[in-house]
Structures are given as C-alpha cells and as structure tokens.
Amino acid sequence: MFGYWDALYFIYVLVIGMLIAHMLSRWAEKVSMGTRRSGDGTKIFISGEDEEKVIPQFEHFRGYVTGRHTMWGLIRGIHRMFLIFRREHNGLLTDYVAYLLITTAVVLGALVIWG
Amino acid sequence: MNHRSVRSDMGLIVKTTARATIPLIGIFGAYIVSHGHLTPGGGFQGGATIAGAGVLFLIAFGLEEAKKRYDHHAYSALESLGGLVFLGIAMLGLSVAFFYNMLWRKGIAFAGKPGTLLSAGYLPIMNLAVGLKVFAGLISAMMAISMYRRWKE
Amino acid sequence: MNVLPFLIIVPLMGAFSMPLSSLLGEKARSAWAVLVSALTLAVASKVFYDVWSTKQLLVYTLGDTTPLGKGVGFPIRILWEVDLFGALLALIVAFVAFMAIIYSLEYMKHDTGLEKYYTLITVLELGMLGIVITGDLFNFYVFLEIMSIASYALVAFRNDTWEGIEAGIKYMFVGSLASSFILLGIALLYGQYGTLTMSYLAVKIGQNPTFVGKAALGFFIGGLLFKSGAVPVHMWLADAHPAAPSSISAMLSGLVIKVGGIYALTRIAFSIYGTSINIKTVGWIIILFGCATLIVGNAMAVIQTDMKRLFAFSSVGQIGYILLGIGIGLAAYGTKVGDIALAGAVYHIVNHALMKALLFLVAGAVLHQIGTKNLNELSGLAKRMPFTSFAFLIGAAAIIGLPPLNGFASKWLIYESSALFNPFLAAVAVIGTAFCTAAYIRVLFTFFGRPSEVVDNAEEPGKAMMLPMLVLIVAIILMGLFPWQINDKIMLPTVDMLKDQLHYVAAVIGGA
Numbered sequence: 008m009f010g011y012w013d014a015l016y017f018i019y020v021l022v023i024g025m026l027i028a029h030m031l032s033r034w035a036e037k038v039s040m041g042t043r044r045s046g047d048g049t050k051i052f053i054s055g056e057d058e059e060k061v062i063p064q065f066e067h068f069r070g071y072v073t074g075r076h077t078m079w080g081l082i083r084g085i086h087r088m089f090l091i092f093r094r095e096h097n098g099l100l101t102d103y104v105a106y107l108l109i110t111t112a113v114v115l116g117a118l119v120i121w122g
Numbered sequence: 123m124n125h126r127s128v129r130s131d132m133g134l135i136v137k138t139t140a141r142a143t144i145p146l147i148g149i150f151g152a153y154i155v156s157h158g159h160l161t162p163g164g165g166f167q168g169g170a171t172i173a174g175a176g177v178l179f180l181i182a183f184g185l186e187e188a189k190k191r192y193d194h195h196a197y198s199a200l201e202s203l204g205g206l207v208f209l210g211i212a213m214l215g216l217s218v219a220f221f222y223n224m225l226w227r228k229g230i231a232f233a234g235k236p237g238t239l240l241s242a243g244y245l246p247i248m249n250l251a252v253g254l255k256v257f258a259g260l261i262s263a264m265m266a267i268s269m270y271r272r273w274k275e
Numbered sequence: 276m277n278v279l280p281f282l283i284i285v286p287l288m289g290a291f292s293m294p295l296s297s298l299l300g301e302k303a304r305s306a307w308a309v310l311v312s313a314l315t316l317a318v319a320s321k322v323f324y325d326v327w328s329t330k331q332l333l334v335y336t337l338g339d340t341t342p343l344g345k346g347v348g349f350p351i352r353i354l355w356e357v358d359l360f361g362a363l364l365a366l367i368v369a370f371v372a373f374m375a376i377i378y379s380l381e382y383m384k385h386d387t388g389l390e391k392y393y394t395l396i397t398v399l400e401l402g403m404l405g406i407v408i409t410g411d412l413f414n415f416y417v418f419l420e421i422m423s424i425a426s427y428a429l430v431a432f433r434n435d436t437w438e439g440i441e442a443g444i445k446y447m448f449v450g451s452l453a454s455s456f457i458l459l460g461i462a463l464l465y466g467q468y469g470t471l472t473m474s475y476l477a478v479k480i481g482q483n484p485t486f487v488g489k490a491a492l493g494f495f496i497g498g499l500l501f502k503s504g505a506v507p508v509h510m511w512l513a514d515a516h517p518a519a520p521s522s523i524s525a526m527l528s529g530l531v532i533k534v535g536g537i538y539a540l541t542r543i544a545f546s547i548y549g550t551s552i553n554i555k556t557v558g559w560i561i562i563l564f565g566c567a568t569l570i571v572g573n574a575m576a577v578i579q580t581d582m583k584r585l586f587a588f589s590s591v592g593q594i595g596y597i598l599l600g601i602g603i604g605l606a607a608y609g610t611k612v613g614d615i616a617l618a619g620a621v622y623h624i625v626n627h628a629l630m631k632a633l634l635f636l637v638a639g640a641v642l643h644q645i646g647t648k649n650l651n652e653l654s655g656l657a658k659r660m661p662f663t664s665f666a667f668l669i670g671a672a673a674i675i676g677l678p679p680l681n682g683f684a685s686k687w688l689i690y691e692s693s694a695l696f697n698p699f700l701a702a703v704a705v706i707g708t709a710f711c712t713a714a715y716i717r718v719l720f721t722f723f724g725r726p727s728e729v730v731d732n733a734e735e736p737g738k739a740m741m742l743p744m745l746v747l748i749v750a751i752i753l754m755g756l757f758p759w760q761i762n763d764k765i766m767l768p769t770v771d772m773l774k775d776q777l778h779y780v781a782a783v784i785g786g787a
Contacts, residue, residue, distance in 0.1 A: 023702040089578050103449040106507045111456060111497025114560055115490060121556040122489040198294040198390075205291035213284060220280040221338040 131184030140182035147175040155253035159242040165252025172253070173260035185268050192265050197258045204255030211244050211251070278325075279335045279355060281318045282365060282408060285311060286401040290394050297390035305380050308393040312373040315400065319362075319369035322408075326362040330768060332782040333357040334410070342472070342783055350472045350783055356410030358779065359769040360621065364407045364538055367625055371529050371632045372400040374743035379522040381739035382639055386520075392432060399425040399526060403534040410783065412461050412471045412547075415539065419457065422535055423450050423502075429523045430515045442518035446511045453501035453508075460494035463487050473547050474783040477776055481551045489552060495543050496560065503536020505598060506568040509591045513575070516590065517583035517648075521639025524583060528590040529632040533624050537597055541773065544605055549776040558606025565602050566703045569595030573710035577717070582648040583638045585714060586631065589674065592711055593627045596620075599704060600689045603696050608774070612695045617773065618766040619688030626673070626681045626754065633670040633747040637663055640736045640744070645729060650718060655726030659733040664722045666744045671715040673751050676708060681751050684758030 131137070154161075155168030180188045215222025235241060289311030297304040326333055335355040336342045344351035357365070376396060383392060402422025409415045427450065431443025465471055467487040468479040480488050504512035512532065516524045544557055572591030579585035600620025607613035640663045641656065642648050657664035673680035676687070686708070694701035735741065754761060772778070 023698055027702070088574070100445050100448055103445060103508070103510050104452060106510070107449055107453060107456075107497070107501050110500060110505075110507045110564075111494065114496045114500070115493035117556060117560050118489045118493045118496075118552075119486070122492070122553050195298060199298065202291050202294045206288065206295075209284065209287055209291060215338075216280065219336055219339055220284070 131187065132182050136182050140178050144175045144178055147178065148172055151175065151253075151257075155249055156239065156246065158249035158253075159245045160237065160239070165249040166256050168249075169253040169256025170260060172257045173264070176257075176261045177264050180264060180268060188265065189269070192261070194262070194265075197262045201255050201258035201262065204251045204253075204258065207251035208248055208255070211248055214244070277333075277335060278318050278321045279333055279357065279408065282315070282322060282404050283401065285314045285318060286397050286404065289315075290397040290401060293394040293397065294390050297393075301389075304390060304393060308376050308397070309373075309380070311397060312369070312376045312400065315404070316366075316369040316373045319365045319404070322357065323362040323366040326357055326359050327765070327768070330359070330772070332772070332779065333362075334782050348784070349470065350475050353414050354410045354472065354783065355408045355414075356474065356779070356783065357408045358772045359765075360538070360541070360773045361407040363621070363625065363765065363769055364534055365404055367628050368400060368403045368407065368530050368534060371628055372396070372403075372526060374632060374636075374746060375522040375526050378525075378636055378639070378740055378743040379520070381737050382522055382643055383520060386433070388432075392429075395425045395429050395432075396523070396526070399429065399523075399531070403530055406534050407538060410473050412464065412473055412476065414471075415473075416454075416458055416461055419502075419535055419539070420454060422531060423454060426515075426523075426527055426531055430519045430527070432520055432523065433518070436518075439518040442511075442514040446515040449501070449508075449511055453498040456494045456498035456501075460491040460498070463491040463494070467491075472783065473542070474780040477547050477549060477551075477780050478784070480548060484551045488548075492543070492548055492552065492557070496540065496557075499536050499540045499543075500564060501536075502532065503540065503598070504532045504568075504591050504594050505536075505564045506571045506591070506595070507564075509568065509572065512591060513584060513587050516587035516635075517581060521583070521635050521642060524587070524638070525632040525635035528587060528635060529628040532590065532594060533597070533628065537594070537601065537620075537624060541601055544601075545773050546776055546779050550608065554608045555606050558602045558604070558608070560602070561598050562602030562606060562700065565595050565598030565600075566700065567595070568592065568598055569703060569707035570710070573707045573714065576714035577710055579714075580650050582641065582650055582653070582718065583635070585650070585718065586634050586638060589634075589711060589714060590627075590631055592707055593623070593631070593674065595707060596686065596689050596704065597623050597627070599693060599700065603692055603700070604770075607692075607696055612692050614767070614770050614774075615688055616692035616696065617770045618762060619685050619692060621769050621773075622685035622688060622762060622766045623682075626685045626751075629747055629750055629754070630670050630673045630682060633666060633744060633751065634674070636740070636744050636747070637667045637670060640666075640740055643740070644736055645733050647729065650721050652727060652729045654721055654724045654730070656721070656730050656733065657723045658726055659730050660735050662735055662741060663744070666748055667722060668719065669748050669751060671719060673755070675712045675715055679752075679755050681754035681758065683755065684762060688762070 151168045151171030151174070153168070154163040154171055155165055158164030158168065179191075212221045239246075289307070293304065293307065296307040322333070333356070334342065335357075337353045337355070339352055342350035342352050342354045376393070379392070379396070383389060386392065399422060402418050402420075402425060405418030406415060406422065409418060427443055427447040430446055431439045433439045461471070464476060464487075467485055468476055470476055470479060501508040501511075512528075516528050519527060540561070544554075544561075548554075548557070569592055572588050572593075572595055576585050576588035576592060579588060597620045600616045600623065602616075604613045604617030604620060607616065638648060641653065641660070644660065644663075645653065645656075647653065669680065673682040676682045686704075690701055690704055693704055
C-alpha cells in the first residue's frame with residue numbers, strides 16, 4: 008500500500024505540467040491582447056512592467072518570456088470557456104434527451120468496435 | 123364564461139346510464155380481483171377496473187357530487203391497509219423465506235381443489251390487498267387531478 | 276436468524292403505514308418516521324457487520340430455501356445477493372437517510388402534505404437499499420424505478436415555485452428515457468441468455484459473449500451514466516438537486532447518484548460481465564467520461580452564484596473522481612494499480628456521501644434561516660451562524676481533500692493510482708481539484724466576509740437541524756483520523772470481494 012509521502016506522481020505531474028505550460032505559452036502568444044493599454048499620451052502597465060524596456064545583455068528576449076502573455080491568454084481563454092458553458096446550459100428538455108442519446112450511441116459504438 | 127362551465131356534471135341520459143353501469147363495473151372488477159389466480163387479470167387490473175367505476179361517477183355526476191362522497195383520510199388509510207396486508211402476508215412465510223407462502227405448496231392453508239375459487243393458498247388474499255391498494259390509490263389520484271387543476275375552463 | 280429481508284420489510288412497512296400514523300397526529304408521524312429509519316439503520320449495520328466479519332456473500336432466496344429450480348442446476352428464483360460493497364452502501368444509505376429524516380423534522384415543519392413527504396423519503400431509502408442487495412436484474416430494475424420515481428416526486432415536492440416543478444418534469448422525462456435504456460439492456464440480455472439472475476448471467480456471458488450482450492452493456496452504461504450524472508448528461512442534476520428541499524438534496528446528491536448509477540455500473544461491469552468482454556475498453560470508456568465529468572463539473576461549480584447549484588455541480592465533479600477510479604479499476608483489472616483505484620473509488624463514494632450530505636444540510640440551514648441561497652447576498656454569515664459556518668468549513672475542507680479530513684485519503688488513492696496508470700489522468704484529476712478548491716474558497720470568502728444587511732438578524736437553526744450536522748462532522752473527522760486503517764480493514768476487502776466474480780457466481784450456483 009502507499010504511504011503519505013509517496014509523492015512520485017508529482018514528478019509526472021510536473022513534467023506534464025511543464026509540457027502543458029509550454030504549449031500554453033505558445034498559444035497565448037497568439038491570443039494575448041498584451042499587457043499594456045495606451046491612450047492619449049498615457050502609458051499604463053497592467054502587469055507592472057514596461058514592455059518596451061530593454062534589459063541589457065538580454066536584448067534578444069521578447070516580452071512574452073515574462074509570462075504576461077500566458078497570463079492574459081489564460082484569463083481570456085478561461086473567461087471564454089465559462090461564457091460558452093453558461094450559454095450552452097440553457098436547460099431545454101430536448102437538449103437533455105439529445106445528450107443522453109448521443110452518450111449512449113458513443114458508448115455503444117465504442118463497445119461494438121473494441122468490446 | 124358561460125353557464126355550462128360552472129356545472130361540472132353531465133346530462134340526464136349520461137347520469138341514468140352511469141347509475142345503471144357503475145355497480146356492474148364494480149362487480150366485474152371484484153370478479154377480476156377475486157379470480158386473479160384462475161383467469162387473466164389480478165389485483166392490479168381488477169383494482170383499476172373498480173377505480174374506473176369511480177372515474178365514471180366523477181365524470182357523470184361532477185366534482186361537487188364526488189367531493190361529498192370522497193373522504194381523503196379514509197382512502198389514504200385504505201391504501202395503506204392494502205399495502206400492509208400484502209406485506210404482512212408475505213412476512214407470514216418468513217420462518218422459511220420472505221414470500222415463501224405466495225406460491226401454492228402442499229399443506230398450505232386454503233389449499234382446495236385446483237381450479238376452484240379457494241384453491242391458491244394466500245395468493246387470492248394478496249390479490250385482494252393489491253386490488254384494494256390500486257383502487258384507493260387510483261381514486262385518490264383522479265380526485266387530486268380534478269380538484270387541484272390549475273388551468274381555467 | 277437472517278436479518279436481510281428486514282432491510283426491505285422495515286422501510287416498506289414504514290412507508291405503507293405512514294399515512295395511518297399521520298391520522299394519529301403530527302407528533303406520532305414524526306416519531307414513526309424517525310423510528311423506522313433508526314430501525315433500518317440498525318438492520319443495515321447488522322447486515323454490514325455480518326458480511327464484514329465473515330467475508331462471505333449473503334445469499335437470500337425469495338419464496339424458497341434454494342435459488343435453484345427443482346431438478347435443474349441453475350437458479351430460477353428471485354434472489355438477493357449481498358457482498359461487502361453492497362452492505363457498505365446499505366449502511367451509508369441507512370445512515371444518511373436517518374440523518375436526513377431527523378433534519379427534516381424541523382426543516383420541513385412549515386410545509387404541507389408531510390405524510391406524503393415522509394412516505395416518499397422512506398420509499399426512496401427502500402429503493403436504494405433494494406438496489407444494493409439485489410442479485411436479480413429485473414428486481415434491480417424494479418428497485419431502480421422505485422428509487423427514481425420517488426426522487427422525481429421529491430424533486431417537485433415544493434410545488435409552489437416554478438423551479439421545483441420544472442426540474443421535476445425534466446428529470447422525470449429524461450430519467451424515464453434512461454430507465455428505459457436500462458430496461459432495454461435487461462430485455463436484450465434476457466432474450467439472448469434466458470435468465471435474469473446476475474450470477475448465472477455471468478456464467479452464460481462467460482461461455483458465449485455475443486454481440487447482443489455487448490449492445491446490452493452499451494445501453495446499461497448509457498442509462499447508468501445518466502443516473503449517476505456524468506458529464507454529457509449531467510444537466511438534470513444541476514436542475515433537480517438545487518430545486519429539491521435540502522434534506523432531499525442531501526440524499527439525492529449523497530446517495531441516489533451513487534447507488535442508482537455508480538453502484539449499478541460497478542456491479543454490472545464486474546459481477547456480470549467481468550473479463551468475458553474486452554474489459555480494457557469498458558474501463559477506458561468510463562475513464563474518458565470520468566475525466567470530462569471531473570473537469571466540467573468542477574469548473575461549472577466555480578461560476579455559480581446559487582449555493583445549492585454550486586454544490587450540485589461539485590457533486591458532478593466528485594462523481595468524475597469516482598468514475599475515474601472505477602474506470603482505472605476496470606482497465607487495469609487484476610493489477611495492484613487497479614485495486615488501489617477501485618479502493619479509492621469505493622472509499623470516495625462513502626466519503627462523498629457524508630461530505631455532500633453535510634454541505635447540503637448546511638445549505639438548507641442557511642436557506643431555512645435567511646431565505647436565500649444566493650451567494651452574493653450571504654456575505655458575512657459566520658458572525659451570526661458560527662456553527663453552520665464551521666460545518667461548512669469542515670465539509671468544504673473535506674471535499675477539497677485537506678489531509679486531516681476524510682476526503683484526503685480517498686482522493687489520494689485515486690491520484691496515486693491514476694498517476695501510476697497514466698500520468699495524463701493524474702494531471703486531469705489535479706486540475707479538477709484546483710477548480711473545486713476555487714469554487715469552495717469562493718463560498719468560504721462569502722461566509723467569512725464583511726456582514727451584509729441580509730444576515731443581520733440571522734440565527735442558528737434549532738436542535739433538530741444542528742444534530743445531524745454535528746453527527747456528520749464527527750463522522751468526517753473520525754474517518755479522517757484513521758484513513759489507512761479504514762482502507763485496509765474495509766475498502767480493500769470490499770475490492771477483493773467485488774473483483775471476485777467466481778465467488779459471486781459460486782455462492783449461488785455452487786452453494787445450493
């Protein structure tokens with residue numbers, strides 16, 4: 008049996024998590040709306056840093072390595088997911104029936120093919 | 123709303139026919155219940171037939187008349203009684219197994235000649251209990267539906 | 276003397292005589308309801324102790340001394356067959372139902388039609404007890420319908436609001452369709468193999484696993500996933516559980532979805548089909564639905580503003596963990612990992628029944644005392660209702676899986692086995708828990724935040740509502756103190772008996 012401190016799976020989870028994080032950052036780079044909104048002469052840093060600031064010796068780095076694109080991309084993505092959940096959950100009886108039929112059909116199909 | 127919608131009973135012809143047929147329907151239902159072990163049918167079917175007589179009464183004579191003759195507590199008690207009698211008879215066989223006495227066996231009480239009315243041990247009594255429960259339950263359900271309806275005429 | 280039939284007789288008699296007892300007055304009816312459920316609990320404890328101490332299956336034939344027909348070698352009678360899994364669930368069902376009935380003495384005091392309420396709640400308990408002890412497929416279906424119809428009616432019990440009626444009607448329509456799928460599965464099996472006894476069916480399917488048998492399993496899984504509230508078909512749950520009175524929600528969320536869905540699924544997959552078909556496929560189907568359930572259920576819980584709806588979605592999420600455990604138990608059948616996963620799933624069924632019952636009782640107390648379950652209005656409840664808030668704190672911490680409480684051990688077993696089975700599943704499980712934590716911390720902040728004017732005059736509920744919560748808190752803490760002992764003494768033997776299909780069959784056919 009396993010004990011309290013047998014936490015081997017955290018290593019697995021860490022590896023998986025890093026892979027997911029890398030994929031996320033690649034994706035977030037595209038989705039991100041940036042960390043900075045500038046209007047008439049103003050410059051507001053939402054994530055608390057200047058995007059245009061160039062760090063000496065690290066000129067080749069672009070802004071997203073600091074993770075702010077990931078942050079905004081995640082926030083927007085999760086927000087959108089919840090919006091979809093909310094919209095889809097309209098509670099029509101026919102929807103419920105349709106989901107039940109689809110579920111059963113999927114299970115049946117899987118069992119017939121691989122069962 | 124015209125005058126007719128207030129009156130919930132039907133005309134003279136229907137009432138007279140209903141007066142004649144309600145006892146017959148009741149007797150036929152009682153026959154189905156009591157012969158449940160010999161002929162097709164049984165407690166549920168017979169009870170539903172007897173309840174049909176009640177429904178005919180409700181439709182022909184109207185809700186007002188039916189309300190006078192319907193006592194909620196009495197029917198509720200009758201229904202409970204039906205269930206309890208069924209359960210009690212099933213428990214009588216508990217010394218061997220639950221429901222042991224439901225089927226015909228040698229040496230059972232009321233084990234008459236096969237094919238006659240008194241021939242199936244405890245089964246007819248169970249049928250009577252089921253008939254009572256179904257009859258009381260269906261009548262109560264019909265009364266509830268007609269009394270508590272929410273739509274307008 | 277064999278006490279098993281009394282597990283059905285006592286609640287059945289209680290249900291039938293409830294209208295009679297209510298003729299004697301309100302006090303007599305309440306006393307009768309409590310007495311009946313206490314007796315049921317006693318019988319269930321006895322059954323559990325018998326099965327647990329002997330580690331033997333309990334077989335009981337209705338109407339005769341032996342399940343076998345005269346002069347033939349196969350069972351022809353309806354029989355009840357209880358293994359440790361069934362006995363454990365019977366115990367939990369009786370316990371939570373007892374708590375719910377005590378709770379409703381005060382909670383339902385202002386409602387009308389209470390004799391129907393107590394009759395239905397006893398019938399609901401009866402149906403669940405029947406499901407866990409039966410060894411006959413059609414008998415199983417009858418009890419499933421008893422349970423389902425009682426819960427349809429109870430969901431719509433508060434018929435003065437549109438919410439209850441709408442949820443009840445939806446639940447009834449789609450639930451009947453799911454039930455008819457299960458019936459179709461039973462009919463297919465009966466047509467193909469000519470028997471309804473689960474153990475004999477196991478033999479027949481093992482000899483000749485046909486296409487029809489597989490199709491029947493598909494219908495079973497579809498219908499039972501609906502009954503357990505897995506994700507594509509979880510919508511009824513989110514409508515029905517918040518709409519019911521809270522004592523009923525505690526039973527629906529804590530017991531009905533597990534007994535009517537998970538238990539039946541497990542029994543059919545392990546005891547009837549077992550290894551006769553490709554068990555890996557069945558396992559993976561359940562795992563995939565479990566993962567979807569896990570993520571969506573917990574994520575949906577985060578955005579709810581209605582407290583009971585949040586708890587209902589959290590139930591969906593927890594069902595996902597249980598399905599994940601059972602799926603791994605099937606896919607890794609016969610290995611150590613599968614055993615651990617299955618033990619975790621069984622353990623989580625028990626734990627979640629206690630936790631979710633407690634949480635719904637807390638929600639009921641808040642609703643009863645303040646009259647709203649909208650989280651936006653309930654800020655700062657902890658100052659006025661400290662006991663209720665403490666009960667919520669314990670329940671929430673347990674459901675998230677904080678170490679000193681009971682939820683930790685079962686979730687840990689599920690994480691552990693899923694990490695060993697497939698690391699991706701472990702990642703999914705951890706993400707689900709993250710959402711779950713977020714959801715409950717939101718409610719916690721609401722309870723402990725700045726008091727709003729709605730809660731200014733709130734008071735603690737009365738004794739009859741506090742007592743069940745207290746008992747459940749004590750049970751959660753006690754179970755949390757001895758997690759591995761419980762696991763070794765109860766859950767692992769349960770898993771051993773559950774997997775032992777040969778013994779399940781032999782107890783009926785060979786034992787006569």
